[in-house]
Amino acid sequence: MEFKNFQSLVELDLSCCSKLGCLLDSILDLSQFKTFRLSGCLNLENLPMEFWKLQSLVQLDLFRCSQLGCLLDSIVDLSQLETFQLIECFKLKNLLMEFMKLQSLVELNLFYYSQLGYLFDSIVDLSQLKTFQLFGCHKLENLQVEFGKFQSLVELDSFGYSKLECLLDSIVDLS
Numbered sequence: 001m002e003f004k005n006f007q008s009l010v011e012l013d014l015s016c017c018s019k020l021g022c023l024l025d026s027i028l029d030l031s032q033f034k035t036f037r038l039s040g041c042l043n044l045e046n047l048p049m050e051f052w053k054l055q056s057l058v059q060l061d062l063f064r065c066s067q068l069g070c071l072l073d074s075i076v077d078l079s080q081l082e083t084f085q086l087i088e089c090f091k092l093k094n095l096l097m098e099f100m101k102l103q104s105l106v107e108l109n110l111f112y113y114s115q116l117g118y119l120f121d122s123i124v125d126l127s128q129l130k131t132f133q134l135f136g137c138h139k140l141e142n143l144q145v146e147f148g149k150f151q152s153l154v155e156l157d158s159f160g161y162s163k164l165e166c167l168l169d170s171i172v173d174l175s
Contacts, residue, residue: 008032015039015063022046028053039063046070052077063087076101082128087111100125112136124149134158 010032014020021043033054038044044065052074060081062068069091076098084105086092093115100122108129110116116137130152134140 011035011037013037013039014041018042020044023048025050030054032056035059037061037063038065041065043067047072047075049074051075054078055080057081059083061085061087062089064089066090068092071096073098078102080104083107085109085111086113088113090114093117095120095123099123103127105129107131107133109133110135110137114138116140121146127151129153131155132157 009030011034012027012030013035015037016039018040020041022045025048028048028050033056036054036057036059039061040063042064045067046069049072051072055078057078058080060078060083063085064087066088068089071092073096076096081102082104084102084107087109088111090112092113095116099120103126105126106128108126108131111133112135114137117139119140124146129150132150132153132155134156135158
């Protein structure tokens with residue numbers, strides 16, 4: 001499918017397209033694209049290589065994309081991204097080291113991200129982050145993040161950590 005005829009499209013919801021295995025590169029032609037929902041795309045294995053071209057993207061929902069194996073480095077170049085949801089993406093290992101480049105990020109939801117083993121300290125550099133939800137990331141053993149450095153954090157939710165051994169004292173520094 002060619003998307004060139006849909007230049008004014010601002011939202012694309014491909015939820016429950018359970019047989020969708022890949023996205024065509026022509027999706028990158030959607031220059032006004034703001035919201036992209038891929039909930040329940042159970043067979044989606046990767047995102048297009050030049051995903052960074054979706055510069056107007058404000059919300060990206062990757063919910064139950066259980067075959068998604070990695071996040072492209074270029075995802076951190078989505079300068080307008082405000083809401084990012086990684087939910088039940090069982091094959092993803094860790095967040096990108098450069099994740100802090102998502103300076104417009106206001107909400108980050110990591111639910112049942114079962115391979116997540118650690119969070120980079122640089123996550124506190126997300127200066128606009130207001131909501132951080134971290135549920136059921138069972139391999140996460142330490143929250144060695146200086147929570148007190150979050151400038152705008154209003155909501156921090158986490159549960160389901162039977163292996164959690166360390167939570168830094170800096171959590172009391174959240175203002």
